[in-house]
Amino acid sequence: MEVNQAKQEHLLALKVMRLTKPTLFTNMPVTCEDRDLPGDLFGRLMKEDPSTIRGAEALMLGELLTLPQNFGNIFLGETFSSYISVHNDSSQVVKDILVKADLQTSSQRLNLSASNNAVTELKPESCIDDVIHHEVKEIGTHILVCAVSYTTQAGEKLYFRKFFKFQVLKPLDVKTKFYNAESDLSSVTDEVFLEAQIQNITTSSMFMEKVSLESSMMYNVAELNTVETEDEGTSTFGKMSYLQPMDTRQYLYCLKPKPEFAEKAGVIKGVTVIGKLDIVWKTNLGERGRLQTSQLQRMAPGYGDVRLSLEMIPDTVNLEEPFDITCKITNCSERTMDLVLEMCNTCSIHWCGVSGRQLGKVSPSASLALPLKLLSSVQGLQSISGLRLTDTFLKRTYEYDDIAQLCR
Secondary structure: OEEEOOOOOOOEEEEEEEOOOOEEEEOOOOOOOOOOOOOOHHHHHHHHOOOOEOOEOOOOEEEEEEOOOOOOOEEOOEEEEEEEEEEEOOOOOEEEEEEEEEEEOOOOEEEOOOOOOOEEEEOOOOEEEEEEEEEOOOOEEEEEEEEEEEEOOOOOEEEEEEEEEEEEEOOEEEEEEEEEOOOOOOOOOOOEEEEEEEEEOOOOOEEEEEEEEEEOOOEEEEEOOEEEOOOOEEEOOOOOOEEOOOOEEEEEEEEEEOHHHHOOHHHHHOOOEEEEEEEEEEOHHHOEEEEEOOOEEOOOOOOOOEEEEEEEOOOEOOOOOOEEEEEEEEEOOOOOEEEEEEEOOOOOEEEEOOOOEEEEEEOOOOEEEEEEEEEEOOOOEEEEOOEEEEEOOOOEEEEEOOOEEEEO
């Protein structure tokens, strides 16, 4: 959309055109049966039409390319390119020509001119050409401001400018969900799973070139969007990764704390920044777009002052036969604790050993491995519960139910 100032006779003419890829020409085939009145007339005309495909004249898609007929849509993440031409329409030589192109957004004003040096002179019927590029990083109203200043032969300094307003639209709708997974019975701190839902909200198809997660400094990330085969991994979306208009895809990532942070319960507890998504796509004839989300944040799980997790447990056990488990006690607070362990029997779970034993002092962010023995008196799927920890310093008690499940 062009917005001009009050008209004034100038020696120079400014023309601005957006540079975009052409589109494939489409026609509207008209056919009929041979017994109809036109006979094979329509078929012969389509075969003679240079825009149709030989042997497939009835298809709407042709072999010709069509130049853009209008400004078109600009989407966030795409590269805006424009051709700027200043032509001398007069019969006299113009001197000291300076062409400047700025892009005004809702938050900033950017200079897009390739050079800020003035051209010494411009002869009649000559022109100054420039091509500007800008990766669009904001949505909303943008104004391209093109200004031209020059000096006439009489020494008069003249100036004019033109405004071109356009809207930048949102190409993708990105939604994220976080899932906190319990430890997989190893010494690794809990994993975090990220589900990213990406929807194409444009009117054209997209080829999803890359969708990756750039994790924060505390995490390593693993993509779970491929199926491992004998030769190599195959994408879960197939070989041709196209996203049709209004279609949605779900991407899954697993984040694990790096070894240097895995045992620092206090540090991991306070982490809220996971990373950011990097999305790269291509549209018609290879026009590329890229979108990076802001830093994704999650609410870190609260384990309280003391966390009790299972490190080892058998899958199945025999009825009324003792079996061993290994628990891990982690001090998530910022103070030293003096812990006492109490074991309370339930209707199906019976603990073996002395209840009320001293575990000793546990420093902040430190962990303690605790082997225990118990037996089950009821068949079926049972929940392990009945453990109680007491901090003798503050006389504070922590109870743990449904620690894990086992099958008889």
